[in-house]
Amino acid sequence: MATVSLRNIHKTFGKTEVIHGIDCDIEDGEFVVLLGPSGCGKSTVLRMIAGLETVSRGEIRIGDQVVNKLEPAERDIAMVFQNYALYPHMNVAKNMAYGLKIRGMPQQEIDKRVNRAAEILELTPYLSRKPRQLSGGQRQRVAMGRCIVRQPKVFLFDEPLSNLDAKLRAQMRLELRNLHEKLGITSIYVTHDQVEAMTLGNRLMVINDGRAEQIGSPLAVYEQPKSLFVAGFIGSPAMNFLKAKLTNDNQTAQLPDGACIDLPGRARSDAKSDEIVLGIRPEHFQPTDASDANICLDVDHVETLGADTLVHGRLSHQSDPLTIRLTDVHHFDRHHRLRVTVAPERLHVFDPETGSRMAIRQPDRHA
């Protein structure tokens, strides 16, 4: 077990730089999820920590040791791959024991550790099977077993659940969570699946185009996204973005159709223009009967999911589509006018120029 720290790490392939300086301190026993769209460089970061890619610039430390120049085997890490990468000609026990055997551990100790890992992962009946005789979930567990027996400082996971079907994925997600709680080993987990990211991680690092857009707890990332990218990437269905203008001394947002929405406070006033982007999550709309409701939706179509209903529509006179998520089952006709409100504290305000979140000062109650 150890801390991992990334100091301004860069990666260039040939002339193209793909990682543009990432800083992060991962604490002992923490579970950090690297999340981002495909091609954003999250796997590259993981592979640099593993030692499978060289670091072009910057410094990676595991514990107190700078590991930039160390071979993967010398870094005391273990990694689970997306396609499991089990040795096809070895049985489960041998797959797990291989790394220990190379390190010259006595056979007795190897057996003890393999049996213990098999017990934890419920693989004991399969120890003498070959990987091709196992199901996807079992193979995944063997890959994890191979990591556990090593008792490494850091676990690295490269999209380990992507090859499993939806039901098994949910189950393995829980198992991973339990395993981490049981063993308490520092873990770094790469995924593009936000459900995995939200449920597994103590902290998330949202990566976009080789930059860490935001690092924080899953809820903080969900509630206070630092940028338009993070706001749009986290949450499903994605957050709605509305173009608006600041009015009323920066305390109100005016939509193009004239509707006004009160902000929870005064938006940062040093912006050059009064243009803003208003972000509202689909689940934060409340249907209302009040005639003074400030948002009117022209319903296009409705998706009933059972537990929720997704309503797709447009604001009058505006072409940007909008999605609203209502709990329970609702039926609306096309072109039904749906009145909704949003609690002011649920609003997110972004600067359209920089894409970053605008600070909102709470109103001075004494004034």
Add this chain to the structure above:
Amino acid sequence: MVENRPWLTAMTHACLILGVIVLAFPIYVTFVASTHSLETITSYFPLLPGDQLIENYTRALTVGSRDVGATVGAMMFNSFIMAIGITCGKIAISLLAAYAIVYFRFRFRMFFFWTIFITLMLPVEVRILPTYKVVADLHMLNSYSGLIFPLIASATATFLFRQFFMTVPDELCEAARIDGAGPLRFFFDILLPMSRTSIAALFVILFIYGWNQYLWPLLITTDESHYTLLIGIKRMLDVGEGQAEWQIIMASTMLAMIPPVLVVVFMQKQFVRGMTETEK
């Protein structure tokens, strides 16, 4: 295609049986000839096996033809050494060459790959004069090393293993690196066992290739103690005006067919698997 038409089934079988007869008849004739005395074969040709089977084969194996000084047993041994030497050598060299080309980044990697690939176009027959000169200058005429070494490099096998290695997922190599396996351990512990079926398939092909080598041994073996069986049979025929000992020649021919057949029979399962499936 599964069709239930009796006359079609009958026709299919008739065609197949006819094919088998056409292919097997020469071998049958060889066998028949090897079981008669020379007088019988040369006077009228019998169509049924005779009574000289044990006599002819024992003479071939232990004494040999009167026209060649070596026994068929000794020549079979020579052929066997040569075939095994070529097979094992080719497999070992090709595996290592393919391993280097696929898994290591070194200067001129592609240049070497293409050089190997181009040698596919240069069979023994094309480079036979310079090769002979080199082997002669190294005093390797009439020796096992002279028989084996010039034929030991194989672009085909290298290419085959390269293709196989390229289908092995990179993650496997990375997992081994994380487990602490160096390049040699990865090769012996993981890559080699995974290539088992390909190696078996190549073994069959290369053994038959080595066993059936004709031109090269014909050139460099002048001493009867190093004749391979095929050369021996050829020499048995070179009797000028005299009468060739056909019954011994035919017996030797039958014996020459046995090892390749045995290799095919015993490695058939592995061979088919190596040709059709890749274990991953």
